[in-house]
Amino acid sequence: MHPIIEISDLSFSYPDGKQALREISFKVMAGEKVALVGANGAGKSTLLLHLNGILRGKGNIRIQGLEIKRDNLAKIRAAVGMIFQNPDDQLFSPTVFEDVAYGPIYQGLDKEIVFRRVVQALQAVQMQNHADRNPHHLSHGEKKRIAIATVLSMQPDILVFDEPTAGLDPRTRRELIEWLSGLPQTLLVATHDLGLVARLTRRTVILNNGQIVADAATAQILGDEDLLMRNGLR
Amino acid sequence: MQHLYIHNQSVVHQADARVKLILSLAFVLFLSLTPQRAWAAYILFLTLSLSVALISRLGVGFVLRRALVAMPFVLAALPLIFRESVSLSTWSLTPAIRLTYSPPGLERFASIAIKTWISAQAAVLLAATTRFPDLLVGLRQLRIPSLFLAIIGLMWRYLFVISEEVMRMVRGRASRSAAAGGGRRAGGSLVWRAGVTGGMAGSLFLRSLERSERIYAAMLARGYNGEPVAIDTAPLSSRDRIGIALGVALLTFFSLLGVASGG
Numbered sequence: 153m154h155p156i157i158e159i160s161d162l163s164f165s166y167p168d169g170k171q172a173l174r175e176i177s178f179k180v181m182a183g184e185k186v187a188l189v190g191a192n193g194a195g196k197s198t199l200l201l202h203l204n205g206i207l208r209g210k211g212n213i214r215i216q217g218l219e220i221k222r223d224n225l226a227k228i229r230a231a232v233g234m235i236f237q238n239p240d241d242q243l244f245s246p247t248v249f250e251d252v253a254y255g256p257i258y259q260g261l262d263k264e265i266v267f268r269r270v271v272q273a274l275q276a277v278q279m280q281n282h283a284d285r286n287p288h289h290l291s292h293g294e295k296k297r298i299a300i301a302t303v304l305s306m307q308p309d310i311l312v313f314d315e316p317t318a319g320l321d322p323r324t325r326r327e328l329i330e331w332l333s334g335l336p337q338t339l340l341v342a343t344h345d346l347g348l349v350a351r352l353t354r355r356t357v358i359l360n361n362g363q364i365v366a367d368a369a370t371a372q373i374l375g376d377e378d379l380l381m382r383n384g385l386r
Numbered sequence: 387m388q389h390l391y392i393h394n395q396s397v398v399h400q401a402d403a404r405v406k407l408i409l410s411l412a413f414v415l416f417l418s419l420t421p422q423r424a425w426a427a428y429i430l431f432l433t434l435s436l437s438v439a440l441i442s443r444l445g446v447g448f449v450l451r452r453a454l455v456a457m458p459f460v461l462a463a464l465p466l467i468f469r470e471s472v473s474l475s476t477w478s479l480t481p482a483i484r485l486t487y488s489p490p491g492l493e494r495f496a497s498i499a500i501k502t503w504i505s506a507q508a509a510v511l512l513a514a515t516t517r518f519p520d521l522l523v524g525l526r527q528l529r530i531p532s533l534f535l536a537i538i539g540l541m542w543r544y545l546f547v548i549s550e551e552v553m554r555m556v557r558g559r560a561s562r563s564a565a566a567g568g569g570r571r572a573g574g575s576l577v578w579r580a581g582v583t584g585g586m587a588g589s590l591f592l593r594s595l596e597r598s599e600r601i602y603a604a605m606l607a608r609g610y611n612g613e614p615v616a617i618d619t620a621p622l623s624s625r626d627r628i629g630i631a632l633g634v635a636l637l638t639f640f641s642l643l644g645v646a647s648g649g
Binding site for chain 1: 554555557558559560561562563564565566567570571572573574578582585586588589592593
């Protein structure tokens with residue numbers, strides 16, 4: 153079986169000279185759920201932004217066997233659904249419906265298919281009664297659900313979450329974790345919410361200062377207090 | 387977003403912001419007072435701005451290129467070439483293609499274009515060698531009304547806040563701009579895309595507005611009462627004063643030379 157995400161020797165520096173990623177290499181198999189943990193500024197978000205070619209570092213990344221380059225970006229972005237930490241960055245349309253429809257319409261799908269996809273996506277996050285609302289005026293938890301729906305409507309094979317539980321109240325957080333566990337897609341979750349990691353993923357990768365310092369079974373990593381402490385997770 | 391200030395170790399960078407402000411304004415003032423067709427004087431002004439570019443280690447090419455931002459405004463003067471009614475000439479490529487233009491009009495246009503470009507170089511040099519906060523302090527020390535300064539300062543601050551918001555929103559859109567495969571044309575119709583962009587502009591406005599309200603509340607919470615904090619104004623050193631006097635004298639000389647040679 154081919155890995156669905158394949159990263160080798162990825163390094164990246166921001167224009168101001170800060171080196172954010174150093175020779176990152178790892179693979180994710182189809183259907184796997186992987187947590188990417190690390191302290192603030194460890195490089196998690198920067199790494200995620202490489203998975204759909206928003207940032208382009210040195211090294212090699214393949215998504216479903218496709219190398220990330222200009223000609224493949226449209227296909228790769230259809231395969232990788234990215235949910236940003238701040239839902240405000242993801243919602244830019246006047247109504248929830250239009251926002252969820254953006255991806256499918258951009259893909260050139262027929263009207264009926266777009267409509268069906270939007271309804272399905274909104275049902276999946278239990279927001280079907282909010283289609284006509286302005287996304288800007290929803291609560292943070294509701295915005296988060298809509299942000300997820302905007303990506304689900306594109307039916308990607310890989311879902312990438314940046315801090316999915318940040319800013320959510322305990323019940324919304326618990327519901328989200330349960331919901332995420334039931335998803336069939338390949339899942340890559342960047343977070344420092346170790347409770348989420350314990351309940352959602354079987355594999356955990358620790359990032360520190362732009363480098364992978366551990367890549368092992370979640371149970372093993374969460375059991376190593378010393379390792380967590382060293383990497384700013386305790 | 388491209389940053390205006392370029393950090394270097396140089397005499398120009400270390401000079402007092404007030405000195406640079408006064409000399410830059412004097413430079414632009416005297417250059418604009420120099421009459422048209424004073425080509426020799428223009429060369430002197432250009433030499434001066436490029437010397438500063440070299441001394442400040444920004445590089446001649448950098449300053450010349452960046453000063454080109456002012457060029458679109460020069461287009462407003464383009465009609466001069468054809469509108470002057472005196473001494474028209476005709477230029478013809480073939481008997482069929484003929485262009486009637488006025489040589490004095492062309493000279494006026496060239497003068498305006500050159501003066502604009504050199505003035506923009508002075509502005510580029512000032513902005514690239516002086517940190518923006520220093521520039522604000524300099525302006526305040528020169529007794530520019532504090533309301534103006536508050537407006538300029540907040541505008542500068544929010545320019546970056548808003549450009550970052552735009553960048554994040556564009557990232558969010560790019561992540562969902564994908565192709566479905568199966569020979570479907572991706573991208574949607576032009577009208578739909580324009581609508582989406584309009585929606586983005588609308589949400590940007592809403593977000594900026596609410597954000598500015600939050601920031602204003604935070605400013606009030608820390609005791610902001612509309613008055614900028616007073617700062618002490620150290621008087622200019624005698625070296626600075628001599629520098630300003632010499633600079634202005636040189637600029638006056640260039641300009642007078644232009645009056646004598648141009649017209």
